[in-house]
Amino acid sequence: MNKLPVTLTVNGREYNLKVDGNERLLDTLRQRLGLTGTKEGCGVGECGACSVILDGNLVNSCMVLTGQCTGARVETVEGLGTAAKLHPLQQAFIDYNAVQCGFCTPGMLMAAKALLDKNPHPSEAEIRQGLSGVLCRCTGYKQIVDAVNAAAGEEG
Amino acid sequence: MDTVNKPARRVDALGKVLGESKYGADLKFDGMLYGKVLYTPYSHARILSIDTRSAAKLPGVEAVLTAADVPGLHTFGTVVPNQQVLAKEVVRYLGDGVAIVAATSPALAEKALALIKVEYKELATIFDPEEALAEGAPVLHDDSPGNIAAHHVLEKGEVEKGFAASDIILEREYKTQLVEHAYIEPEAAVVVPDPGRKGITVYGSIQNPFSCRKALSRMLGLKLNEVRVIQSFMGGSFGGKDEVMSAQCARAAMLALKTGRPVKMVNTREESLREGYKRHPYKLKYKVGVTREGKLMAMKIYIIADAGAYTAQTPFVTWRSVVQATGPYEVPHVRTDVYGAHTNNCYTSAFRGFGSPQIIFAQESLMDELAGELGMEPLELRRLNGYHQGSVTATGQTLDSHQVSLSEVVDKAVERSDYLRKFKEYANQKGRFRKGIGLACSFRGCSLGAEGVDATGAMVSVQYDGSVYVFAGLAENGQGLQTIFSQIAAEELGINVERVRFMETDTANIPDGGPTVASRSTIMGGNAVRIAAAKVRETLLGAVLGKLKASTEELAWGKDRIWVKEDPSRSISFEDAINEACSQGELLTELGWYKAPKVSWDDSHGQGNAYFTYVYGCQIAEVEVDTETGYTRVLKITAAHDVGRAINPETVRGQIYGGVAQGLGYALLEEVQQHEGEIKSKNFDEYLIPGIKDMPEIEAIIVENPDSYGPYGAKTIGEPTLEMTAPAIASAVAQATGRRVRQLPLDLERVLLGRSLQQDRYKRREGGC
Numbered sequence: 001m002n003k004l005p006v007t008l009t010v011n012g013r014e015y016n017l018k019v020d021g022n023e024r025l026l027d028t029l030r031q032r033l034g035l036t037g038t039k040e041g042c043g044v045g046e047c048g049a050c051s052v053i054l055d056g057n058l059v060n061s062c063m064v065l066t067g068q069c070t071g072a073r074v075e076t077v078e079g080l081g082t083a084a085k086l087h088p089l090q091q092a093f094i095d096y097n098a099v100q101c102g103f104c105t106p107g108m109l110m111a112a113k114a115l116l117d118k119n120p121h122p123s124e125a126e127i128r129q130g131l132s133g134v135l136c137r138c139t140g141y142k143q144i145v146d147a148v149n150a151a152a153g154e155e156g
Numbered sequence: 157m158d159t160v161n162k163p164a165r166r167v168d169a170l171g172k173v174l175g176e177s178k179y180g181a182d183l184k185f186d187g188m189l190y191g192k193v194l195y196t197p198y199s200h201a202r203i204l205s206i207d208t209r210s211a212a213k214l215p216g217v218e219a220v221l222t223a224a225d226v227p228g229l230h231t232f233g234t235v236v237p238n239q240q241v242l243a244k245e246v247v248r249y250l251g252d253g254v255a256i257v258a259a260t261s262p263a264l265a266e267k268a269l270a271l272i273k274v275e276y277k278e279l280a281t282i283f284d285p286e287e288a289l290a291e292g293a294p295v296l297h298d299d300s301p302g303n304i305a306a307h308h309v310l311e312k313g314e315v316e317k318g319f320a321a322s323d324i325i326l327e328r329e330y331k332t333q334l335v336e337h338a339y340i341e342p343e344a345a346v347v348v349p350d351p352g353r354k355g356i357t358v359y360g361s362i363q364n365p366f367s368c369r370k371a372l373s374r375m376l377g378l379k380l381n382e383v384r385v386i387q388s389f390m391g392g393s394f395g396g397k398d399e400v401m402s403a404q405c406a407r408a409a410m411l412a413l414k415t416g417r418p419v420k421m422v423n424t425r426e427e428s429l430r431e432g433y434k435r436h437p438y439k440l441k442y443k444v445g446v447t448r449e450g451k452l453m454a455m456k457i458y459i460i461a462d463a464g465a466y467t468a469q470t471p472f473v474t475w476r477s478v479v480q481a482t483g484p485y486e487v488p489h490v491r492t493d494v495y496g497a498h499t500n501n502c503y504t505s506a507f508r509g510f511g512s513p514q515i516i517f518a519q520e521s522l523m524d525e526l527a528g529e530l531g532m533e534p535l536e537l538r539r540l541n542g543y544h545q546g547s548v549t550a551t552g553q554t555l556d557s558h559q560v561s562l563s564e565v566v567d568k569a570v571e572r573s574d575y576l577r578k579f580k581e582y583a584n585q586k587g588r589f590r591k592g593i594g595l596a597c598s599f600r601g602c603s604l605g606a607e608g609v610d611a612t613g614a615m616v617s618v619q620y621d622g623s624v625y626v627f628a629g630l631a632e633n634g635q636g637l638q639t640i641f642s643q644i645a646a647e648e649l650g651i652n653v654e655r656v657r658f659m660e661t662d663t664a665n666i667p668d669g670g671p672t673v674a675s676r677s678t679i680m681g682g683n684a685v686r687i688a689a690a691k692v693r694e695t696l697l698g699a700v701l702g703k704l705k706a707s708t709e710e711l712a713w714g715k716d717r718i719w720v721k722e723d724p725s726r727s728i729s730f731e732d733a734i735n736e737a738c739s740q741g742e743l744l745t746e747l748g749w750y751k752a753p754k755v756s757w758d759d760s761h762g763q764g765n766a767y768f769t770y771v772y773g774c775q776i777a778e779v780e781v782d783t784e785t786g787y788t789r790v791l792k793i794t795a796a797h798d799v800g801r802a803i804n805p806e807t808v809r810g811q812i813y814g815g816v817a818q819g820l821g822y823a824l825l826e827e828v829q830q831h832e833g834e835i836k837s838k839n840f841d842e843y844l845i846p847g848i849k850d851m852p853e854i855e856a857i858i859v860e861n862p863d864s865y866g867p868y869g870a871k872t873i874g875e876p877t878l879e880m881t882a883p884a885i886a887s888a889v890a891q892a893t894g895r896r897v898r899q900l901p902l903d904l905e906r907v908l909l910g911r912s913l914q915q916d917r918y919k920r921r922e923g924g925c
């Protein structure tokens with residue numbers, strides 16, 4: 001198969017890759033770059049576990065072909081914060097017990113970041129709308145909404 | 157108490173928010189191969205031949221195996237070992253695997269599957285559980301004549317006498333659906349052959365590492381100490397990652413042993429839905445007799461559960477149903493029969509609730525219907541018959557060794573939801589949008605009960621720098637067990653919880669403590685941790701007696717110190733106490749083992765003390781129904797649960813919110829469409845679970861009546877949270893529309909028309925349009 005050359009930036013770092021035409025951004029992140037924080041739950045764009053931010057917009061990385069990402073800026077959960085300096089959303093997810101099994105957490109965090117980047121003070125309805133592409137089977141969402149709300153307040 | 161009964165941050169949250177925690181699919185090993193399974197295209201067929209030669213020749217394919225290659229026995233199962241790791245002679249449902257491949261990439265493995273040629277001879281199929289029990293039905297397993305996977309009887313008093321003494325008799329039939337766990341993480345495992353010695357190490361999303369180890373040892377012909385199972389982070393389980401994981405791990409292990417290389421297997425969502433077991437659909441017939449005053453006199457219950465192709469945990473699931481089928485109500489005369497029937501459908505097994513969501517939907521709907529017949533308020537009927545201190549259950553157990561808090565949870569939920577006022581207000585509505593409010597309550601036996609041996613262990617090991625390890629036989633499934641156990645260890649040792657590190661469950665490090673099921677973690681495992689930590693503390697206290705010039709009884713501990721009660725200035729830090737103990741050669745590692753209090757069971761009549769303690773809960777749902785479309789919007793759920801004692805109130809609330817969400821899905825959205833054994837709901841676009849915008853306000857009310865058996869009085873919370881939501885919603889919808897829907901889920905069509913059009917659709921499609 002013909003390999004496509006792709007240059008893209010992930011979490012601020014530039015990568016020059018040669019990928020198959022059918023390689024999904026999700027596989028590039030997980031397999032090639034070892035960024036396994038982004039999860040796969042369905043592979044068909046329904047669960048949002050694979051959510052990342054692509055050029056400022058939230059996308060399901062299972063539905064994006066890496067070959068089309070040349071010049072793109074990708075943000076994943078690994079770029080959000082570090083143990084020493086957590087992103088306010090990460091801190092709020094811990095403080096508000098918004099994490100149970102944690103499998104949806106990276107997707108939720110990226111959805112929340114995409115939301116707050118555009119709308120720093122969302123209403124509860126806007127938070128729910130912003131996170132509506134990510135499914136969680138454990139939490140019933142309440143503590144996640146509380147966490148995002150708190151993080152938004154903090155960023156002031 | 158310093159740590160227990162207080163909110164504590166989850167000890168596993170940091171790695172999860174950083175995206176660093178490793179789940180099964182995230183693991184990578186040198187030389188790792190990828191495994192895939194070939195499924196049968198027939199629901200019931202005899203395998204005539206399997207030709208793997210062309211698949212095996214494909215470059216990059218390292219092994220192609222079938223049932224003939226299973227090193228040990230090819231079946232497994234907790235109760236009856238009739239589930240096959242790979243089908244040997246006969247396939248019994250569309251999720252049966254017939255061959256497996258290991259290749260250098262998943263795509264190559266898929267390619268190889270397509271080259272395997274299998275010849276089948278189709279056998280007669282059976283998909284309706286009722287028909288499966290009838291005479292002449294095709295039999296799935298030779299050792300289960302009549303397709304009976306389970307049958308439990310309960311007989312109390314004389315049910316016909318009870319009906320004779322009744323003024324009103326009501327007969328109703330209810331149905332519940334096939335439901336998927338829908339953990340967001342599909343099944344994943346990696347098996348690594350042990351270098352330089354016989355044996356394997358197994359990683360993955362394994363709910364019950366010890367059950368998995370046992371199954372693997374049996375199927376691989378390895379000793380228990382040659383199979384080491386280490387749990388990875390679990391992306392949800394809810395009862396769903398047991399048998400299906402044993403099968404996946406055994407297949408990966410076969411391939412790993414054959415090739416001498418690590419083998420990873422990860423299911424796609426489609427494979428997960430096809431192969432993974434689900435919650436039993438039930439058909440429930442209730443006949444109830446009551447006096448004019450509303451006193452329950454008799455109940456006759458007949459239930460058939462669809463067990464699907466394999467036994468799995470059906471006998472246990474249906475056992476809980478038989479114990480709890482009459483609900484938290486005093487009924488002098490009861491006869492209950494619960495059957496599990498084998499069919500060629502997807503098999504069914506454990507799922508949060510474990511045989512309770514089905515019966516509670518039926519029995520709580522029934523109570524409301526009965527109240528209607530009597531012209532009574534549903535709440536009044538429940539108050540009149542509900543369990544109180546000293547009540548005798550249908551199994552003949554006297555409820556006197558714990559606080560029977562049914563009326564307390566009901567009162568609290570009623571008050572906080574403003575139930576009484578709203579119930580009256582919504583009684584007569586006109587117009588398109590109508591509101592309704594409904595109430596459901598339950599009692600639930602804690603832990604395994606008379607289902608099986610109930611004991612578990614934990615190890616607490618204090619290091620000489622003051623850090624602490626906790627090892628436990630029960631496993632974190634996302635519910636917060638690590639945090640709860642860490643809090644308990646910290647409380648007993650009188651230290652900050654930050655000192656505690658919880659080690660992932662590893663079958664090589666701790667004795668088999670049974671499965672992480674039945675909401676038994678806190679009450680059983682919590683006790684084991686408490687015992688272990690208390691033993692270490694006693695050693696520490698003993699070691700500092702000389703220094704503090706006091707006897708053990710005179711000492712107190714907490715906040716990283718030990719001191720003399722009468723004279724707190726005479727104190728010693730946790731670290732110094734450890735130094736003292738170490739210099740005296742004392743052991744600061746202890747194993748705690750907790751055996752559940754005695755229970756009893758007489759199988760022939762279904763009588764006995766089924767569980768050593770119970771929890772009570774009440775949920776109230778408020779809905780608004782669009783009477784033109786049938787669309788039901790849940791406005792609020794009020795959930796009051798007696799948990800004994802909340803070790804961590806925040807994780808208890810998290811359990812309630814999450815359980816209610818699953819209960820709401822069960823009520824309104826979720827149904828695995830299965831037609832002639834084929835799962836038609838293949839992914840999350842066709843199997844809908846509640847999203848963030850579906851969730852209403854949830855008010856969680858934690859009620860605490862410390863239990864004499866639980867650690868610090870703590871009991872159970874995981875499962876009760878979802879078991880009452882659906883009946884509460886169903887009754888609310890019935891109030892709003894004036895029509896009772898007796899079948900789950902309450903989708904648009906059922907709410908609007910009283911029946912579903914789904915099955916008609918399949919018939920039409922087959923008819924050619």
Ligand code: FES
Nearest residue numbers: 041043045048062
């Ligand atoms: S894995 Fe991409 S949306 Fe589910």
Ligand code: FES
Nearest residue numbers: 101104136137138
């Ligand atoms: S925390 Fe488990 S799926 Fe969201």
